[in-house]
Structures are given as structure tokens and as C-alpha cells.
Amino acid sequence: MILSDNHLHSFFSSDSSTKLEDIANTAIATGLTSICMTDHHDIDFPVDETNPMDFQLDAPSYIEAVHNIANTYKGRLEISTGVELGLMKAVAAKAKAYTSTYDFDFVIGSSHLVNGIDPYNPEYFYDKTEAKGYRLYFEAILDNVTCIKDYDVYGHLDYVVRYGPSKSGNYNFKAYYDIFEAILMQIISDGKGIEINTGGLYKGLTFPHPKIEILKLYKELGGEIITVGSDAHSPNYIGYGFDVAESLLQKCGFRYYCTFKNRKPIFHNL
Numbered sequence: 183m184i185l186s187d188n189h190l191h192s193f194f195s196s197d198s199s200t201k202l203e204d205i206a207n208t209a210i211a212t213g214l215t216s217i218c219m220t221d222h223h224d225i226d227f228p229v230d231e232t233n234p235m236d237f238q239l240d241a242p243s244y245i246e247a248v249h250n251i252a253n254t255y256k257g258r259l260e261i262s263t264g265v266e267l268g269l270m271k272a273v274a275a276k277a278k279a280y281t282s283t284y285d286f287d288f289v290i291g292s293s294h295l296v297n298g299i300d301p302y303n304p305e306y307f308y309d310k311t312e313a314k315g316y317r318l319y320f321e322a323i324l325d326n327v328t329c330i331k332d333y334d335v336y337g338h339l340d341y342v343v344r345y346g347p348s349k350s351g352n353y354n355f356k357a358y359y360d361i362f363e364a365i366l367m368q369i370i371s372d373g374k375g376i377e378i379n380t381g382g383l384y385k386g387l388t389f390p391h392p393k394i395e396i397l398k399l400y401k402e403l404g405g406e407i408i409t410v411g412s413d414a415h416s417p418n419y420i421g422y423g424f425d426v427a428e429s430l431l432q433k434c435g436f437r438y439y440c441t442f443k444n445r446k447p448i449f450h451n452l
Contacts, residue, residue, distance in 0.1 A: 183452065184424045186216040186441045189266070189290060189337065189379060189411020194221040194244045196237050198415040202251045206259055208417040216260035216441060217420075218288050219248050220411070224268030225276045228298055237294075239265065241284045262443060264288035267333060269326040270295055281332040288442035290377065290411075291333025293341065296322045301342045312346045316353065320361045327368045334442055335375040335409050338382075338391040339365070349386050355395040366400050375407025375440065375447065376400055378430065380423035381414075390427055397434045407447050409440050428452055 224237035252261035319342035
């Protein structure tokens, strides 16, 4: 059974207003034994009228607040300090400096921007086909994992599909097999992992991120490190779809999932 949610956002992220206490209380009520806060930090995220949110994390205040809440709930819920770090090839040096400066337990590396545009913004698909938009996103991930090593797991590998014109209607894994194979081989070679992100289930998709074919390929290539997170920005989605995630892991041959402490994976039996 999955008892830990390792992708959660609070009011320290620009796109959430949730209090840390509400996250902790909901996690306990849901039956979880541990959580990891992973608020957003997207280096050089563009801020303008189309992207009004500034995803710059106040790391010192955030870390202090998470440590304080962890002490408050000690014995009832284990709370770790993480970050969802937006990755782009252009910010590789800044990403390394950031993770070297702060003591996080866990770093999710995520792709939110391709050529300065988040696929969340409809503008991303204005000048390209859906298939081209997907491939450009996956190619950006390959660029990132090739030159950036300052993360523990790569988050929501097919995040872009959430916002495609047909969502998963025209999403065929086989069309991108070559690039996913390269991405996963690099991730495994670097000793990193991936996550099952159940946010896809409440973002209009019928599957968590990534699709089961990607999970199977990761396992076949020798991947072992895998975390599970809801990507919840509000309490009602904490632990969402973890029964689905557990079933997928078992179908792919996994018998465990991971949490992180001091940037090191801890394996838990399902």
C-alpha cells in the first residue's frame, strides 16, 4: 500500500493557497504516514500578462516553515522538505547552484517551459500541430536530463498531454518511443528516478503521468527508483488515485515505491 505522497504544493507556490496545516491534517485523515512538500521553484520563469505567476520560491522561509510543521506533527506524520525544480538547459548552472545552496530531502526535476512557453498556456499550440508540440516537449526533457543532474526524480514526464487540444486523443506512445527510450536510459544511467504523478487523473486524462507503456519501458531498461505523488495544490487531491498508481506499479513488475531523505531513496514494499 502506498502511504506517502511525494508531490504536494502549498501557499509557497504561486499557484496554490493551501496552508501547511491543512495539508498535514488531510494527509493524516487520508491514512498517509508521510508526505514531502515540493513547492515550485522555476528559475527564469517568464512573468507577463499571459503568465502572471512568479514561480520563485522563498527557500529560507519555506524550509523553516516546513521544518516547524514537521516538528509540530512529529509522531503523527513524517514531513520532509522537497522542491519541484523547473528545469531548462539554459538554467543548468543556476539549478546546480540552487540545489547546492539549500538542504532539501528531495528534488523533483520538472519541465514546465519549452522555448519560454508553458504548455498550460494555449499559446503553446498556436503555431504547431499537437504531435509537434508533444515531441518538442519530450525533446526538451532529453536536453535537460543530458546536461542537468541536480534532481532526484523526473516529474510528470508527459505533462504536456494534459493541455493538448485533444489531450490524450492523439497521444500515441509508439510515435515517441525513440525519445522516451533515450530519456529513460539517461535517467537510469545517472542513478535518478521517475514519478507516478496522479494529477493526470483529475486533469482530464484517464491515466496518471506517465502512461503505463513508459512505466513498463522504464522497468524493462532497469529503472528501479520511482516515487508517487498527487501533485495536489489543494487538500482534496492529497493521495488521489493512489490505488490506481499501486495497480500500475504491480502490473509493471514493481514491488516497491520510494521516498527520499537527505537526497537518498528509501524503498517501501507495496
